[in-house]
Amino acid sequence: MKVFIFFLTAFFAIIFSSFSQSDTDDFDYKTQFVYGINLNTQAGLIGGFAFRYSKAINETMYHSFSLELVDVRHPKEQRRASRLTGEFFTPGKRNFLYVLRPQYGREWILFKKAEERGIQVNAIGAVGPTIGIVAPYIIDYQLTNEIVLTEQYDPNVHTSFEAVLGTSSFAQRLTDAKIQLGASLKTSLSLEFSAFKGSQVGFEAGMMVDAYSKEIEIMGLAQNRKVFTSAFFTLFYGISK
Numbered sequence: 628m629k630v631f632i633f634f635l636t637a638f639f640a641i642i643f644s645s646f647s648q649s650d651t652d653d654f655d656y657k658t659q660f661v662y663g664i665n666l667n668t669q670a671g672l673i674g675g676f677a678f679r680y681s682k683a684i685n686e687t688m689y690h691s692f693s694l695e696l697v698d699v700r701h702p703k704e705q706r707r708a709s710r711l712t713g714e715f716f717t718p719g720k721r722n723f724l725y726v727l728r729p730q731y732g733r734e735w736i737l738f739k740k741a742e743e744r745g746i747q748v749n750a751i752g753a754v755g756p757t758i759g760i761v762a763p764y765i766i767d768y769q770l771t772n773e774i775v776l777t778e779q780y781d782p783n784v785h786t787s788f789e790a791v792l793g794t795s796s797f798a799q800r801l802t803d804a805k806i807q808l809g810a811s812l813k814t815s816l817s818l819e820f821s822a823f824k825g826s827q828v829g830f831e832a833g834m835m836v837d838a839y840s841k842e843i844e845i846m847g848l849a850q851n852r853k854v855f856t857s858a859f860f861t862l863f864y865g866i867s868k
Contacts, residue, residue, distance in 0.1 A: 656867035663863030730755030765795035809839035
């Protein structure tokens with residue numbers, strides 16, 4: 628969280644400094660493809676990955692098609708190590724939630740950068756479906772010295788933390804995963820800097836809302852939700868033509 632606040636503070640500092648730029652030389656591109664790493668308040672240090680393709684409508688507006696894949700976690704999740712094996716697990720966790728967001732959006736250029744230098748600031752709005760991949764949190768639980776159960780974690784049944792040996796692999800989780808559909812909305816600001824001609828580096832920061840038709844159980848014995856809001860920060864690299 629402290630890392631996110633630091634980046635967000637730097638983000639606004641750069642915005643305000645960009646207001647003082649008076650260079651009027653235009654640098655236009657027709658298309659741009661960017662990809663980056665997502666950090667957000669609903670995940671760990673690395674939240675996921677983002678891709679966006681933008682195409683010019685006119686001199687100040689682009690339409691865009693984006694795709695994000697992120698891991699959503701419950702705020703009450705706390706990892707601990709198994710006393711028997713040393714492997715980390717999350718007590719009380721019922722399901723993983725992986726979110727795939729295809730979105731259509733518009734980008735408005737607020738401040739243009741000069742060729743090979745300067746900062747460009749874009750405002751972005753996007754909407755689209757949310758594909759929630761709900762994968763069971765499967766543990767190995769030592770019932771007796773001879774019996775080890777491999778099943779979805781249930782805090783009402785698996786009451787002893789000391790009996791948890793470990794968790795399943797990513798492939799095993801996806802085997803029993805279910806799809807939960809919803810909708811998403813994003814608003815953000817993007818700052819990009821020319822790395823060299825035809826490429827840019829930058830970051831995007833804003834708010835994301837995901838809404839599902841029913842509550843998604845991530846943690847047992849805790850309040851779960853069907854509407855998720857988060858602040859996010861994406862570091863990206865772009866190629867433009």
